[in-house]
Amino acid sequence: MVTFLNIFIGGLLMGGIYALVAAGLSIQYGVGRVLNIAHGEFLMVGALITWYLFTIYGISPLISLILIAFVFFFFGFLLDRSLFSRLRNISPSVAAFEANSLMACFGLQFVIQNIAIVIWGAELKGFSYMASPVNILGALFGANRLITLAYSLGIAGIFYLFLTKTRYGKAIRAASQDIFAANLMGINIKFVLSLCFAFGALLAGTAGALISMMYSIHTTMGMEYTVIALIVIVLGGLGSITGSMLGGLILGIVGSIVSYLEPGLTLVAYYMLFMILLLVRPTGLMGRGS
């Protein structure tokens, strides 16, 4: 029974992290059509800034988190205004824009990663913060994991309310359904798209801040998280926040079961799941029909 609980709750906590990692990419692709391959690099930078501020100045990761949220939001907004809005202008179709922005993000990934390597080097780093164990029905988990789960559920809740209750939330949902029509309805599409990319960057950065408290981090870790995020959003449906929450939790539990049975095959299982889902139901579990 304790083993089962360990697997289940461990999976749930892992899933919370995965959901958080994926949520940003889900908004960026779902609304803005930017399949941001550099998503994991934003996360990495968030994690390393948190590590740096904690080890050098002793600033609590939870304070860095708020700081990172603002900085990344601003930076993401600027990036969309400068790079992706230009790409939108020169691309003749949505498909061409998706291809162009994918390649631009791939270039961006090199830029961000290599700047980080120049600043921080490539060796493993880590610190432990709030790692004291918490007993849940006989199974032990670090307090920082519970905080991460709470944060990711909280973020999901806030975003849900934001998307359903506010004017800008409505504008974003309208844009994700039909950009052209939304534009005709008088929505400032450029602003909304930049807003979405900025939110994505914010989510990636804060996810990085939380991850730095739990795992060892390094400047070349971005791609792993990008791949996880890709799998989760395909699982949950591109562009659906609730979908990526659900997808994250499912992936967490699947990962936790597989790593209990055969640890070496966890990633293989993820990719199998990913590819089967792409073939059987490319719109994802919560996605709209094509």
Place this chain on the structure above:
Amino acid sequence: MNFKLISLALIGVTLFFLVLLPFFGSPYSLVLLSNIFMYVVLTVTWVMFCGPTGYISLATSAFFGAGIYTAAVISFKVPLLLTVLVGALISFFLALIIGIVSLRLKGIYFAMFTFGFVELLLHFLLWYETNITGTTGRVVLTLSNQTVYYMMLALAFVTIVFTQYLNNSRYGMALKSIGENEMASEHIGIDTAKLKILTYCVSSSFVGACGVVMATRWTYVDPKIAFNPLYSFIPIFMAILGGARKLYGPILGAIVFTYLQEILTTRIPYYYMLFFGLLMVFVITFLPEGIVGIIDRRLKTKIN
């Protein structure tokens, strides 16, 4: 003298020069040119399928890695040409599998599927090698620079000639019509699925053969070296850099890229990936038609 004759003569002279190069060129020039030929094969084969149809395949490194691994497993046991053939065949069948299950996926979904396929192959092989065979890396047969050079020259030449032939044939036209409107081309009687899959398989088998030959340059390979996702993205970048609309675009892109890489890795080894990232973003945002686009514009203004 017409334009076609001049260009044929030019190609002939270049080829003659390249064939004789090992007799007077430095060893370094052979290594550099072999690298250029490798990237030419990777880029031209990518453009062969993805250019006209508009599908974005990120599985180049799967085929390249399959070739590399073939060389690692059998290069000591069988003659070289047979290894190349086996590598090409394995890539052919890998592409067949991807093609059959995934070519109904459109746009970004196909890109993600092929990307996932490479990672799946990589991680499965990593697990298999550490847990079943108990090896972490393999040694590959080493060949002389000259052998690698001639093999790559032949491969690049065959790839280019084949692509040129394909582009001008009715199959090339059919591929282009798929890129423009898949449903319409199906209605005019093109067997789109068969044509897409076959082209994908043939283009991939060139990549597999290329992997076999280039593996001999590395002497030691492991799954992470063989299935490096970089080899999926770099050819696309070279195609964009050169311009994918004409056949000489990707070739030009590969040459410029390899030469730049050669200079930058020696001059600024710590910053060269950073530089590439910036170059990539720059080319995509400001030169969407690549080098070919610039040349075309110059020619047009001259004529007018």
